[in-house]
Amino acid sequence: MTDLISYDDVIDAAYDIFLEMAPDNLEPADVILFTAQFEDRGAAEVVETGDDWTEHVGFVVDEETYAEVRIGLVNEADDALDDVFARMLISRDPDHKFCHMLWKRD
Template sequence: MTEIIQKLDPDTAIDIAYDIFLEMAGENLDPADILLFNLQFEDRGAVELVETANDWEQEIGVLIDPEEYAEVWIGLVNEQDEMDDIFAKFLISHRADDREYHIIWKK
């Protein structure tokens, strides 16, 4: 029997990703990127829930079911309102009892 997973509310997924980002950015981003983020986020910043990609296995080395995770990007948008500077991509489990997550940081 297949277990039905209660998916994260989009706002909850965004809040989780942003909280983790703020906590870990200092250890994982270049100082120049942190400065850029801090200076530009108010005007150009975005935290967006996107469709969960199928290529996370290449990034994290583990095969995942895209239906069991939410994907959130944190970055800056350009004049066309497209996120063109991504500081972190988050993969967050929909399972409340096992809130696993993975992060791809800007290199």
């Protein structure tokens, strides 16, 4: 099997994709909020892969090959990522590029 991309590289790739797609997929107010607050409170982190991905992507998700990244703003009081702007399922296999985004919907 191919060497998998590190979690740090997955976070970097996910964040780049998020920045490119956010203006077309988030409300303008959310884009402004994220941009204004990112320096102090922004975060992109790998989390345990959610059980709901199979219904969104149409295949059983192998948790070794895929990672879930959440991107949003951290609550300063408890350091929890509580304002999530996007959840992304991204492949760690460099030969099989894949990502699927679930965007914040109010």
